[in-house]
Amino acid sequence: MARKMPETPLLDQLEGGPWPSFVTGLKRLAQDEGKPYADYVKSLLGQLEQSYRERKGFWKGGTVGVFGYGAGVIPRFSEIAGEWPESSEFHTLRIMPPAGMHYDTATLRKFCDVWEQYGSGLIALHGQSGDIMFQGCKTENVQKAWDEFNAMGFDMGGAGAGVRTSISCVGAARCEQSCFDEAKAMRMCVNSALDDMHRPSLPYKFKFKFSGCANDCSNATQRADMAVLGTWRDDMQVNQDEVKKKVAELGRKEFINQVIRMCPSQALSLNDDDTLDVDNKSCVRCMHCINVCTKALKPGKDRGVTVLLGGKRTLKIGDLLGTVVVPFMKLENDEDYQKLVELGQNIIDFFAENALEHERIGEMIERIGLVNFLEGVGLDLDPNMIRHPRTNPYIRTDGWNEEVEKWNARHGGGAAAAE
Amino acid sequence: MARKMPETPLLDQLEGGPWPSFVTGLKRLAQDEGKPYADYVKSLLGQLEQSYRERKGFWKGGTVGVFGYGAGVIPRFSEIAGEWPESSEFHTLRIMPPAGMHYDTATLRKFCDVWEQYGSGLIALHGQSGDIMFQGCKTENVQKAWDEFNAMGFDMGGAGAGVRTSISCVGAARCEQSCFDEAKAMRMCVNSALDDMHRPSLPYKFKFKFSGCANDCSNATQRADMAVLGTWRDDMQVNQDEVKKKVAELGRKEFINQVIRMCPSQALSLNDDDTLDVDNKSCVRCMHCINVCTKALKPGKDRGVTVLLGGKRTLKIGDLLGTVVVPFMKLENDEDYQKLVELGQNIIDFFAENALEHERIGEMIERIGLVNFLEGVGLDLDPNMIRHPRTNPYIRTDGWNEEVEKWNARHGGGAAAAE
Amino acid sequence: MTELRRPDECGVPDPMPFMHPVLRNNYGKWAWHDRPRPGVLHHVAESGDEVWTVKAGTQRQMDIHTVRKLCDIADAFCDGHLRFTVRSNVEFMVTSADKIDPLIKRLEAEGFPVGGTGNSVSMISHTQGWLHCDIPGTDASGVVKSLMDTLYEEFKNEDMPNRVKITTSCCEINCGGQGDIAINVQHTKPPRINHDLVANMCERPAVVARCPVAAIRPALVNGKATLEVDEKKCVCCGACFPPCPPMQINDPEHSKIAIWVGGKHSSTRSRPAFHKLVVAGLPNNAPRWPEVAEHVRMILSAYKENARPWERMGEWIDRIGWPRFFELTGLPFTKYHVDNWRGGRSSLNASAHLHF
Amino acid sequence: MTELRRPDECGVPDPMPFMHPVLRNNYGKWAWHDRPRPGVLHHVAESGDEVWTVKAGTQRQMDIHTVRKLCDIADAFCDGHLRFTVRSNVEFMVTSADKIDPLIKRLEAEGFPVGGTGNSVSMISHTQGWLHCDIPGTDASGVVKSLMDTLYEEFKNEDMPNRVKITTSCCEINCGGQGDIAINVQHTKPPRINHDLVANMCERPAVVARCPVAAIRPALVNGKATLEVDEKKCVCCGACFPPCPPMQINDPEHSKIAIWVGGKHSSTRSRPAFHKLVVAGLPNNAPRWPEVAEHVRMILSAYKENARPWERMGEWIDRIGWPRFFELTGLPFTKYHVDNWRGGRSSLNASAHLHF
């Protein structure tokens, strides 16, 4: 017997206004009479209305999964299934999209068809970590839906204490600022860690994110355990004629205010002939002037990536930003990309062995100290990893000479620098 | 029997070179045969040579003072008096100079005469806290020397757990940047705290320092428990003709680089006619542009001081810089100065009652929290006291509405703001 | 039978087969871009190829009809290709400029606002809330919808000094991340403990370990092993709730909304920065959260009127100073704004830099 | 008898009677200043009055003959007035420009170098050391003399990008304060404890309380109540030595010299900053400390050649970056440079700001 549409006076208020309404969408689904999901969504609307009324959530977790995987499904069981039995199970399947979230319509239509058959008809594009979230599935249908998606060539995303789904910015696909192949790097790193994603057994979650430049369109710096950001080592590319045009366009005063004055490192000065004098040694590769002068300025040609570790949200010790552990790594040929993959694996291995339960890598590094971490994973210490040296004398320096030797060894010959 | 000049092969090496040599000075004294201090200094040279040879100091403390005071003399007894008996006592008298360290020669000559009679003949002008240090006095002569200095109108400086000798920059006496009468403020604050200086019974040392502007020539910000720095509230004074001259002098490019670009708050921009566009709301009163353009720019006319608390060196928790507790306080008439004196007294009283033994006020504020401190001394919270609000959610905010009331009360009417 | 089918561990799909041909052909070879109008990006490749991207907003939580509608549009204008941004906006790529206006007309007609480019207020990063999460203090979809309704014009135009990145989060965990403006739940009372349930449901040592201020200790309540909270210490963060649902932190009255500003992930100009608390104590006023919307608008208009070109929210405030920010927005400054968490001293003003 | 004479608690003397008349007359009314040549300041008052200040270096620890010599000069040129700066330089004020050259000649003839103004390396802030302190690891007067000998030209000329403020300190307590360059003792071994003395000399709880890392604990050594140090924890700071002399931290071999850079008290441009460790492990090589002098010169010449006008040492390094600083100076970068003290994380590079 078909359930009738629940009263949703509060939710109804979210149908007005110009922005696309999820309520209208849910109602459309609820009213697709005859569709397998219609009553399911009616029931969901009923529970959601109750949440709005009582200002309270009614979902609890549980254990639901697919054969062969230990994660990727977020199980939700209703605490008020008595009132809303049809939607008592409302699980989410996290599916990884193509890197950069590019789609053809055939694929999206197929997703809709599968979700029409096995799910609620509600799809979130995308989750904050980058998954396609197929939201609303009964336990009995989870495996069926998954089989279809998997057959289409899509794989399950991350959840729990394992490697998580990743994001790479649009980058090389449609951005002149891109300093490496974000999609390639992302796919190689994540796809080499699938076991830790699908059968999670790390101390805690581990997220990769990839941005083609310091603009960090994937929010890697704070939202990734391992952030890979594009940069360059040589001089930026300058087209002085275009600079002059930009000066003319903005006017001298505003060009000074918006470009020269805003450079965080005082690396820019304006010549009297309205050309730009770039001090590339002072430039910190922040992208600002390049952003303002998209035609006149470009990153240099000797490109690669910087790797930061430890970004995360606030739990336990407060928010953490990633901090630099590899200032520069060339990413040109396949070996270069392979090195990045190995770096990721070493870091995950060290994390797996040394982190405490529910400890993110940033918390771990905070606990054991950057220097010990670097020694542990075999990375060379570099002054680009710090904002400034210590300001306090609270350190026992009787190993000074040995440390000086290490540095000189590395900087005497390029030999050590190579590895 | 006159002691003969000790062998000082190491110290002798400090007589060469163009810089004035303290060794030559000491030797001159040592060779003033017949003077009361000659053998005393010979002996001192002997001990000092031994320190140079063995790379070790040989002084230990003790208790020596003058009648009526509990501090101001730094007692030194030799650990190797056996070898160097004449200089077995080598105490220092700390005497406070006139504010700004101005002297007439009559006074200095009198100091020399007194110190020739009762001391070693060695005078340090000045100690890092600002004292005249009469260095090298036998216990028996301390009171005698002190009586002479005191009779001249000079008083003993600070030592131990009390208020210390203060410094004020040259300021109003010879500096166009001066935003208040540094000498007056310094004398009023210190002279109202003489009891805490001469009979020290605070939890620990307390230092005042006074600088007429943010250039902080008295090193107040890091080296004073209470730093008083000159500033202004209105717009800075600009002479556009002099600005143009300066632009011409440096050249446009360098003027931009050295003035516009270096402003820490992007408050300056250069008009196309080479006049200066000052955004006084953004200006942080750092003094830079004024320093560069001494003829063109000046602090505003509505002048006063900012008070910072907590500067100190590193013991226990690491170096501390002072932090703002009073963003602006007008210093014009005597009542204004009296208010500053009272502020200093309140702060010292609160410090005396609430600090732990050997705890500086900066450490105390760190321990109890700025907000509790402000409430304790009755100062109003102001956003100029912080660089930015909290970035973490770890705070219980159920008193929010009451706090909002407090703020609105203060900012509704000027009434509360007045006090 | 399917149950036993081994998964094909194929990982992240290669985007190339899905990518619009002009992007694929010029992959890594773009020369420059500009924005002919709000909602439209124009990228030019070294090859001379050009592509115009028309960007539109979505509700993120889409029903299949909406997704199919987007597909229809992509089939009609973009050879069947489209992409989504990290903020759940949808991007349609076209290779000839004269397709732009019809495409925009069609999108608007179908109810998808065109904008979100450049110096606009883009779509709010969106979390789960009451729709799906197990720990939410509020909803996400409803908050986003309500706010985007009031920010509709700001989305469609590029009138801000720089990009504005807003985030929402339905609990203090803050899955929405840092933002120029962040709207997060802020609990104001310690969890009420359902002692009967703790014993069977919670792994107690794990819960104790989650508390940032060590306010939780094991206890016995009528014979049962449970937990108790030191209410003096508790900062009401809710971290104990996910691992132990009986630690009921959510409260219709006392779970409030707080607004934070100045978060920034980019290293552009200034270093990345966390958002900072500016307003707390706002009511969790479903279904429209008017008080939240009002405060967000207030902050945005102060930013819009006073910030200089290219200044992000936090950079603007750094220049004008926090005293002026509170003055311009009329927001109160309270003791709660002063950081008393570990290392909080570094947020104090240790200089003579002052704003008057 | 004198012993019983009550002190006249007169406090800090009023400077007016001592002040040069032209300063007194124009007190608080100065208009501008410039520097006609190194070592000379020229201040002009609103009244039109002018004063030239000739600045010269002293050894600070002066014998009365030196002080009298300065008085003779002040009597001859400055109507019997002079002042000292916070860096123990002496300033002679004259009211007519033609007195400048003779005054300078006289000062130089008497052995007082004229300079220390503007962008010079001024006198080093000077502490006590072996001459007088009870806890020094090295001397102060000798270190200052040795360094100023090698910095003589830098004192007499204004060839630096900005003022250079150097400090020395004869133990880690660092009475010399923060500096563009700071030369401090850095102990490298835990204190050797003279157990026989601890019992009678030291107030043990106070000593335990002084240790920044809680490495000291009470102990019994052959029946006597004494203290022991956990050598794993000890950071060799020497803080336990002043309150407890038997905690012998000073060692002719293991008490080394460290060099720090980038300290700044002014709020001019950048906020005040602490100096940062750059070199440690230098020998305490009395009487001339050549290794220290060599390193200081190396750092100064890199600064002189590379910094831009008005950049203080630390501001210059912020612009060019620490990698380049170590490159330009050829100094090694080691694990000891990475702050592992409380809150050290804030000194890590949490951004994509990089210097290549």
Ligand code: SRM
């Ligand atoms: C679904 C999603 C929000 C969304 O609607 O987009 C989400 C939802 C949850 N997050 Fe999150 N997080 C999501 C992205 C994030 C992000 C953003 C990111 O990944 O870029 C963050 C901040 C970055 C970070 O990783 O710290 C984030 C920080 C957290 C945290 C805090 C971790 C911390 O160390 O502070 C938790 C709590 C925890 O891990 O214990 C958490 C926990 C959760 C849980 C599992 C709540 C819980 O502990 O039971 C939520 C499940 C909701 C549900 O029913 O699906 N989620 N979470 C996002 C994942 C979708 C996807 O797979 O694409």
Ligand code: SRM
């Ligand atoms: C004499 C002087 C150095 C000099 O030759 O100029 C000096 C000498 C001593 N200082 Fe100092 N300090 C002197 C200015 C400073 C300064 C600079 C300032 O005042 O601007 C500082 C840094 C700022 C500060 O106050 O922190 C300073 C920070 C210390 C400290 C570290 C305090 C801390 O909290 O970290 C100590 C150790 C202590 O207080 O326990 C200390 C302790 C000492 C002692 C008493 C050593 C001891 O604990 O036994 C020294 C006595 C030496 C002697 O035999 O005369 N002295 N001391 C300075 C005082 C002369 C004067 O009165 O004018």
Ligand code: SRM
């Ligand atoms: C499409 C997208 C990448 C993607 O893979 O999806 C993207 C695309 C571009 N970003 Fe971005 N950014 C995108 C998310 C971000 C994010 C992350 C986010 O939105 O959550 C950031 C970091 C935000 C932060 O700092 O917290 C981001 C920080 C930037 C910046 C630096 C802004 C700044 O000054 O701090 C630039 C540079 C600029 O504005 O010229 C930039 C510039 C650009 C450019 C102009 C790059 C280019 O040359 O094509 C792209 C056009 C954007 C536009 O619509 O005007 N993009 N960009 C993302 C669109 C999100 C959206 O729908 O609004």
Ligand code: SRM
């Ligand atoms: C005489 C003296 C004040 C006193 O009461 O004795 C003084 C006097 C002047 N200082 Fe200073 N400063 C004096 C110590 C300081 C100190 C403290 C110190 O040296 O220990 C500082 C803070 C140092 C720090 O930040 O660590 C100091 C930071 C400044 C600054 C800011 C420099 C900067 O850019 O950070 C200026 C502004 C400028 O250079 O134009 C300044 C400017 C000046 C001016 C130009 C002010 C004026 O208009 O007259 C004076 C001329 C100085 C000269 O010789 O060129 N004075 N000045 C001190 C001379 C010390 C010496 O003998 O070398």
Ligand code: SF4
């Ligand atoms: S991060 Fe850089 S490369 Fe990637 S999309 Fe943004 S601007 Fe382009």
Ligand code: SF4
């Ligand atoms: S990229 Fe950034 S740091 Fe480099 S020159 Fe441009 S604005 Fe300056």
Ligand code: SF4
């Ligand atoms: S602090 Fe300011 S007022 Fe005082 S001497 Fe220095 S520059 Fe002049």
Ligand code: SF4
């Ligand atoms: S005083 Fe400092 S902050 Fe103010 S305008 Fe001048 S340089 Fe900028």
Ligand code: SF4
């Ligand atoms: S922010 Fe909190 S409530 Fe919202 S999805 Fe994330 S964990 Fe769930």
Ligand code: SF4
């Ligand atoms: S709410 Fe937060 S602070 Fe309070 S007990 Fe739970 S975890 Fe601890």
Ligand code: SF4
């Ligand atoms: S630095 Fe140390 S040794 Fe030198 S005077 Fe100060 S306390 Fe004494």
Ligand code: SF4
């Ligand atoms: S030297 Fe410093 S760290 Fe070592 S025991 Fe003494 S006080 Fe503690």
